[in-house]
Amino acid sequence: MQRFKSLTQHTGFAVAVVILALLIVWYLAALWMNGQQLIMTLERTQQPWTYLEIVRNAYGIARPPLPVPHQIAVELYNSIVNQPISSRRSLLYHTIITLNSTLLGFAMGSILGILIAVGIVHNRTLNASLMPWVIASQTVPILAIAPIIVVVLGSINITGILPKAMISMYLSFFPVTIGMVKGLRSADKLHMELMMTYNANSQQMFWKLRWFSAQPYLFASLKIAISAALVGAIVAELPTGAQGGLGARLLSGSYYGQTIQIWAALIMSALLGWFLITMVGLAERWILKRRGAVQ
Amino acid sequence: MNALNPDVINRPAASGRSMVEVNNLSLIFEANDAPVHALSEINLTIHKGDFVSFIGPSGCGKTTLLRVIADLEQATSGEIKVGGTSPSDARLNRMYGYVFQAPALFPWRTIRSNCALPMEISSQSKTHQHAQIDKYLQMVGLQDFHNKFPWQLSGGMQQRASIARALCLEPELLLMDEPFGALDEITRDHLNIELLKIWEATGKTLVFVTHSIPEAVLLSTHIVVMSPRPGRIVKVIESPLPRHKTLSLRDTDAFHALAAEIRQALAEDHQLD
Numbered sequence: 001m002q003r004f005k006s007l008t009q010h011t012g013f014a015v016a017v018v019i020l021a022l023l024i025v026w027y028l029a030a031l032w033m034n035g036q037q038l039i040m041t042l043e044r045t046q047q048p049w050t051y052l053e054i055v056r057n058a059y060g061i062a063r064p065p066l067p068v069p070h071q072i073a074v075e076l077y078n079s080i081v082n083q084p085i086s087s088r089r090s091l092l093y094h095t096i097i098t099l100n101s102t103l104l105g106f107a108m109g110s111i112l113g114i115l116i117a118v119g120i121v122h123n124r125t126l127n128a129s130l131m132p133w134v135i136a137s138q139t140v141p142i143l144a145i146a147p148i149i150v151v152v153l154g155s156i157n158i159t160g161i162l163p164k165a166m167i168s169m170y171l172s173f174f175p176v177t178i179g180m181v182k183g184l185r186s187a188d189k190l191h192m193e194l195m196m197t198y199n200a201n202s203q204q205m206f207w208k209l210r211w212f213s214a215q216p217y218l219f220a221s222l223k224i225a226i227s228a229a230l231v232g233a234i235v236a237e238l239p240t241g242a243q244g245g246l247g248a249r250l251l252s253g254s255y256y257g258q259t260i261q262i263w264a265a266l267i268m269s270a271l272l273g274w275f276l277i278t279m280v281g282l283a284e285r286w287i288l289k290r291r292g293a294v295q
Numbered sequence: 296m297n298a299l300n301p302d303v304i305n306r307p308a309a310s311g312r313s314m315v316e317v318n319n320l321s322l323i324f325e326a327n328d329a330p331v332h333a334l335s336e337i338n339l340t341i342h343k344g345d346f347v348s349f350i351g352p353s354g355c356g357k358t359t360l361l362r363v364i365a366d367l368e369q370a371t372s373g374e375i376k377v378g379g380t381s382p383s384d385a386r387l388n389r390m391y392g393y394v395f396q397a398p399a400l401f402p403w404r405t406i407r408s409n410c411a412l413p414m415e416i417s418s419q420s421k422t423h424q425h426a427q428i429d430k431y432l433q434m435v436g437l438q439d440f441h442n443k444f445p446w447q448l449s450g451g452m453q454q455r456a457s458i459a460r461a462l463c464l465e466p467e468l469l470l471m472d473e474p475f476g477a478l479d480e481i482t483r484d485h486l487n488i489e490l491l492k493i494w495e496a497t498g499k500t501l502v503f504v505t506h507s508i509p510e511a512v513l514l515s516t517h518i519v520v521m522s523p524r525p526g527r528i529v530k531v532i533e534s535p536l537p538r539h540k541t542l543s544l545r546d547t548d549a550f551h552a553l554a555a556e557i558r559q560a561l562a563e564d565h566q567l568d
Contacts, residue, residue: 188399190395190397190399191399191401193367193393193395194393194395194399195416196367196386197365197367197386197389197391197392197393198389198412198413198416198417198464199386199387199388199389199416199417200416204415204416208401208412208415208416209401212401212403215403291403292402292403292404292405292444292445292446
């Protein structure tokens with residue numbers, strides 16, 4: 001006998017309920033916030049108003065305090081589909097700029113993170129001297145460091161994508177270092193002894209054992225690192241007078257009170273982050289599968 | 296020190312037949328409360344071509360003694376020679392193969408690639424590697440599984456792969472630490488016979504740690520009975536059984552008599568405790 005799950009047991013159903021609840025809260029909050037603004041404007045100009053009019057107009061304001069999802073969706077559609085990709089009015093144009101510096105910063109951060117971890121694992125002095133700095137580096141607010149990096153690099157004629165990528169690197173090397181130190185030290189004791197019986201040198205120990213033992217840790221770290229790199233790229237675009245990128249889009253939106261544009265850029269950043277993490281996850285599955293991991 | 300001189304290593308043993316010589320060896324682990332006498336005044340000679348089993352209850356130091364031979368532990372006092380040199384030189388010259396209790400295969404390597412590992416480390420040619428792997432996977436009956444990953448094999452097959460891996464380096468000495476301890480009895484019987492065949496075919500010296508009396512009797516030419524607190528050798532029994540053995544040997548009187556002798560040696564010592 002085949003058994004059917006009841007509707008309420010489906011995960012799809014649960015997700016739908018949560019999304020629906022969020023949308024209801026969102027629209028109610030927008031009605032309240034946008035409505036208040038409408039009422040204030042109408043009263044200032046001493047025009048008569050009814051609650052019905054307020055409800056009817058609350059979702060159609062050009063610069064609402066809280067835009068509603070369908071306004072954001074329309075803005076996303078207009079700024080992606082109705083604009084050529086090379087136009088500064090296209091959201092994709094800005095997304096690609098941010099994506100480029102995210103990927104460059106992520107690559108640099110991952111390599112730096114791995115190198116620091118290798119140093120820390122293999123050298124007692126580096127372990128004692130480097131680790132406190134690595135941790136201290138992350139306690140400094142990135143918003144404070146970002147303009148300094150841009151100015152310092154600018155003074156030695158490094159401009160463009162590199163300063164932004166450096167800030168991404170600054171944020172993304174840390175999880176990689178922490179994960180790799182743990183991973184490189186996670187090699188099975190039995191495997192280490194086996195390598196000792198073969199009289200393996202430390203390079204062979206690294207390339208044939210430690211590196212592979214560290215890989216599950218590496219991929220967990222890379223997922224955190226790539227989202228940190230995205231945050232770094234966006235933050236780097238905020239205070240530096242950047243002309244392009246999701247950060248610049250957010251900033252110009254807030255200058256001109258274009259709340260819908262801000263929200264569209266926010267949604268785009270979230271989608272970009274989701275896409276990047278998914279890509280790392282796919283790479284992980286592909287590599288681990290090739291190496292014979294179960295499933 | 297001319298211990299690393301290859302001439303000395305390749306022609307060990309002025310004493311000729313001995314592969315492992317242990318004199319008055321002790322090993323004390325410094326613990327927080329009281330030191331643990333893991334091995335106390337061990338004297339033992341293992342001759343080339345012998346199949347020697349260490350048997351005894353847990354804590355008797357049988358695995359520790361094997362690890363001292365393999366240079367995985369350092370003796371506190373006493374002398375030990377492996378193949379005429381120190382255990383350290385024996386290890387550096389890859390003179391022995393070690394089979395652990397667990398197969399210790401690298402999960403990210405196929406069976407073939409796992410067997411290649413020791414030969415990659417000692418920089419042997421690819422053609423030689425493949426020839427060795429084919430030869431020994433055939434010998435342990437895994438030739439059809441060479442491209443599988445460890446998790447695709449049963450525990451018994453994994454342990455056979457780890458034996459093939461140890462054989463690929465052609466060590467004169469094979470050290471095995473309860474290699475079949477985690478396997479069911481039927482698989483264990485089967486692998487015991489396989490191991491005897493390999494030993495007969497290769498003429499290697501085998502040192503084998505076990506806590507199973509029937510296994511020790513079936514396999515060994517010499518049985519070293521050990522006892523704990525402090526870890527020491529109680530008795531070394533030379534097996535009267537023929538070197539060539541079959542499973543049916545287990546139903547003979549000679550087999551039972553030898554098993555009884557081991558059991559008695561283990562029991563006598565317990566009364567002293």
